[in-house]
Amino acid sequence: MPGPQPVEETKVTSVPAHPGALLLRTSGGEVPDRIFRSAMTVCGLAVLGVLVLIVYELISGSGLSWHAFGFKFFGASDWDPVNVLFGALPFIYGTLVSSLVALVIAVPLAVGVAVFTTEMCPKALRGPLSFFVELLAAIPSVIYGLWAMFVLVPLLSGYIQPFLAKTLGWTGLFEGPPLGLGFLAAGIILAIMIIPIISSITREVLTVVPQHQREGVLALGATRWEMIRVGVLRNARAGIMGGIILGLGRALGETIAVTMVIGNTPQIARSLFAPGYTMASVLANEFSEATGDVYLSALVEIGLALFLVTIIVNALAQLLVWTVTRGQPARGHA
């Protein structure tokens, strides 16, 4: 078999031949072993330590704002650094709306792609197809933003938004001037960004579904689609849900691409054409220029809220995926 040889011959043969020396060597290895074990444990602890550090810094940093506004911080919608009045509602609203738009677009597409690659497509296409979808995950956020600014936004304001306003304007979701920048643009670019993660986890989960499930349903006379629906998708529900929630977590915390196209206006608007603001993008825009302790503290509190929400969302997703794949890490790439 090609590839690196597992055992390095020289290392093995360098062990002394007579048993006495061997015993000496073994007992001599105890102290280094303990050092090695401790060093590796320290590395493991560092992972925990980083999380603790994040929590500590965010909580201590947001203290001032918490004392000044309390729970009202999350219900108030003024953002007025001059008069030191801060409320996070418009940002929370913007984060939720843009992420929801993203999910509505991304979930059917991502699940469709995963079903196609695992159940329908010829074997030869499987590898290249998943490679191309993974390639989407490799594009940096800032390049998505750049593309969205110069290609997607003009396309939206010139063609798509006028069309949506004409056909679906009565819903109230698609009205107002077609600016291009806004919730819709942010949602679309987020959708493109989270498709790979949802799709690759769904694919992983679908491959775990036992083959005899498929055979059983087919033997009952099902068509291929009925087999997929009853035998595969129903079995993989929890895992797919995990993938979707993981995608939601990504969308909630995504910063740069969203900041470039959402319009950066702290307002709560019903129409998806309207410009908005998200929790992550207010941090990106204002954090390095914030003057005044309360202002800074309010921004850190937004960071804390964002952190808590993504932690909860991710933990939930992780548990769901773990129940299906039994402890394999759920990452964006297979």
Added chain:
Amino acid sequence: MPELAGSSPARQGVPAISLRRRITDHFMTGVAVLTVVLVLVPLVAIFSYLVYRGVGSINWSFLTQTPKPVGEPGGGMANAIVGSALILGIASVIGVPFGVGAGIYLAEFGRNRFGSAIRFTADVLNGVPSIVIGIVAWAILVRGHGFSALAGGVALAIMMVPTISRTTEEMLLLVPQALREAAYGLGIPQWRTTLSITLRTATSGVITGIMLAFARIAGETAPLLFTTLGNQFWNLRLNQPTAALPLQIYVYANSPYDDWHRQAWAGAFVLIILIVTSVAAVRYAVRRGTFGAA
């Protein structure tokens, strides 16, 4: 697409599938194909537009000069390219040993409750928004000290660790237990076994994980916004504000100047080439790695 259910010889003698079910089956196949097309369209659109604008915008001065003052055409991102290399270097120097170490811990010593806790923490940490990590790096290293390349490197290192540790663990667990036992049987101490035999066997897989983590942080902008800040000039000192390629693209894209937009595309092109090269290298390593470890 051949119809699997209806045409197979095994179905002979079974009542025919109703027209409605057959149409639904074909329809859903069509829907699945449509989703694939819809997903590939933005991918192709982004890459082709990036290449189109990037190739047209890149030139010698872009790669060799520092930025010109605001609004003045010309100049380049040479300092940002070097700055990015510096920041990514710092991140790798810190992130790789910790990540691999944590992976070794999880695979060799972490088959217990505490190990599960770390495993879970790493997976959760993987989902923490990069901007939040930027805030923490700011609070620890920038507040009171000033913006620095080091702070940006630390923020990116924090983002590398979860990915590297989980892939390292996975790869070490693929190494057959018999190999470890054989080494112990020869009297080789555990640390030597782990480093020279287990880790060595899994090298290609571990490198894959490192490259994936690298590709992920190479394009990160958010954690650099208030750690390295950016710089119009050359800087190689760790304690000074430093330019970075993604940061420069972001600033130039948001500017009102056409020439800066051009340079943003050129920068994006350079960045994507860097990342796609490392992802392609990963694919190559994975293919070799799975054969080597099996």
